[in-house]
Amino acid sequence: MPEVSPTAPANPGPVRVGLVFGGASGEHAVSIRSAATVLRGLRSGANASRYTTTCFYIDTEGRWWGPALADAVLSQATPASPEQLAAALQQAGLSCGSRGLSGFPAGAREVAVWFPVLHGPNGEDGTIQGLFTLMQVPFVGSGVLGSAVGMDKQAMKAAFAAAGLPQVPYACVNAAELRSDPGPLLERLEQQLGYPCFVKPANLGSSVGISKARSRAELEAGLRAAAALDPRIVVEQGVTARELECAVKGGGAAPLQASVLGEICFDADWYDYETKYSEGRSHTVIPAQVPAPISERARAMAIAACRAVHAQGLARVDFFYSEASGDLWLNEINTLPGFTSQSMYPMLWAASGVDLEALVHELVSGAGEWQNLPDGEPTA
Numbered sequence: 001m002p003e004v005s006p007t008a009p010a011n012p013g014p015v016r017v018g019l020v021f022g023g024a025s026g027e028h029a030v031s032i033r034s035a036a037t038v039l040r041g042l043r044s045g046a047n048a049s050r051y052t053t054t055c056f057y058i059d060t061e062g063r064w065w066g067p068a069l070a071d072a073v074l075s076q077a078t079p080a081s082p083e084q085l086a087a088a089l090q091q092a093g094l095s096c097g098s099r100g101l102s103g104f105p106a107g108a109r110e111v112a113v114w115f116p117v118l119h120g121p122n123g124e125d126g127t128i129q130g131l132f133t134l135m136q137v138p139f140v141g142s143g144v145l146g147s148a149v150g151m152d153k154q155a156m157k158a159a160f161a162a163a164g165l166p167q168v169p170y171a172c173v174n175a176a177e178l179r180s181d182p183g184p185l186l187e188r189l190e191q192q193l194g195y196p197c198f199v200k201p202a203n204l205g206s207s208v209g210i211s212k213a214r215s216r217a218e219l220e221a222g223l224r225a226a227a228a229l230d231p232r233i234v235v236e237q238g239v240t241a242r243e244l245e246c247a248v249k250g251g252g253a254a255p256l257q258a259s260v261l262g263e264i265c266f267d268a269d270w271y272d273y274e275t276k277y278s279e280g281r282s283h284t285v286i287p288a289q290v291p292a293p294i295s296e297r298a299r300a301m302a303i304a305a306c307r308a309v310h311a312q313g314l315a316r317v318d319f320f321y322s323e324a325s326g327d328l329w330l331n332e333i334n335t336l337p338g339f340t341s342q343s344m345y346p347m348l349w350a351a352s353g354v355d356l357e358a359l360v361h362e363l364v365s366g367a368g369e370w371q372n373l374p375d376g377e378p379t380a
């Protein structure tokens with residue numbers, strides 16, 4: 001047996017990461033693909049000896065499942081089938097449709113760091129961050145405040161406006177305003193924003209429920225469609241602009257850092273759900289071919305946007321850039337951006353010299369740093 005010096009630190013062994021994916025969200029399927037990429041990063045190169053990963057799957061009903069089902073879902077790359085769920089429920093002694101606390105799946109207690117890879121409502125919005133905070137366990141990404149403010153387009157826009165960041169003109173609407181005569185509301189929006197304008201439910205993502213209105217009839221129809229999904233609605237002046245994106249990481253001991261910019265180019269009037277998820281309808285250009293001062297302005301704005309909503313760890317910040325006027329507007333922040341092998345977030349970092357292995361290591365090793373900082377402030 002090799003002699004061990006009494007002063008040498010005991011080898012702590014690999015850190016156990018709890019990778020949580022799926023979720024009760026319209027972006028459930030994308031989350032599975034994102035988690036597969038994060039898992040690949042956790043298992044590549046030196047990460048293979050740094051980390052050991054236990055996977056947890058949240059089904060579309062919000063139930064948590066341990067590695068037996070989670071690993072199957074990851075390898076099949078599609079949501080759990082009704083048959084798989086029925087079998088899992090039976091094995092857990094639960095009845096179909098059961099909700100609430102049925103205990104965490106086996107393996108959860110051993111997790112040292114949680115890595116939520118959940119997009120949209122019930123995961124990107126502060127909910128799971130609240131659970132981890134309550135349990136006093138470190139997790140990757142923004143805390144409750146950054147996640148919640150970043151998710152809700154009304155709150156996000158208010159935070160950006162308070163920070164003096166440029167945005168296209170917009171108005172907030174509450175679904176209740178549509179219940180009585182919508183005439184005065186429609187008139188106000190027409191006067192404030194004109195046509196075309198974009199109607200957005202505040203809390204969805206992936207362009208779900210978003211519509212472009214070119215007339216009063218379309219505006220009213222768009223508002224009613226959005227109101228069916230979310231009581232909080234944002235209406236924005238439509239602009240003709242290129243769509244740029246910037247990845248951000250850091251915010252704890254490491255300063256917030258911005259990647260090179262990417263551009264989303266697509267074959268459609270706007271980047272709607274169908275265009276986003278149809279093969280061959282869109283492509284990315286990295287680095288974005290824009291003048292250097294625009295790129296620098298966007299990168300600085302991406303960091304300012306993170307500070308404005310208190311986003312940390314990772315975020316993707318999206319912009320509209322008008323070549324005609326030179327305007328650069330902030331569109332939105334995503335605090336748990338798509339992380340599939342074709343997603344902008346990992347691709348922007350790869351183009352900035354940070355490969356998947358290094359990126360995932362940085363995200364996990366920075367987890368929870370800011371949770372312990374007295375003022376919770378990023379250092380840069």
Ligand SMILES: Nc1ncnc2c1ncn2[C@@H]1O[C@H](COP(=O)(O)OP(=O)(O)O)[C@@H](O)[C@H]1O
Pocket residue numbers: 168198200204205206207208210236237238239240241243270271272318331332
């Ligand atoms: N004000 C706007 N002017 C022009 N296009 C817009 C505007 N707002 C949204 N869009 C189009 O709609 C897409 C989705 O809007 P976005 O606010 O990014 O929602 P999501 O959070 O669902 O991605 C954008 O990528 C863009 O193509």
Ligand SMILES: [Mg+2]
Pocket residue numbers: 318332
């Ligand atoms: Mg978007």
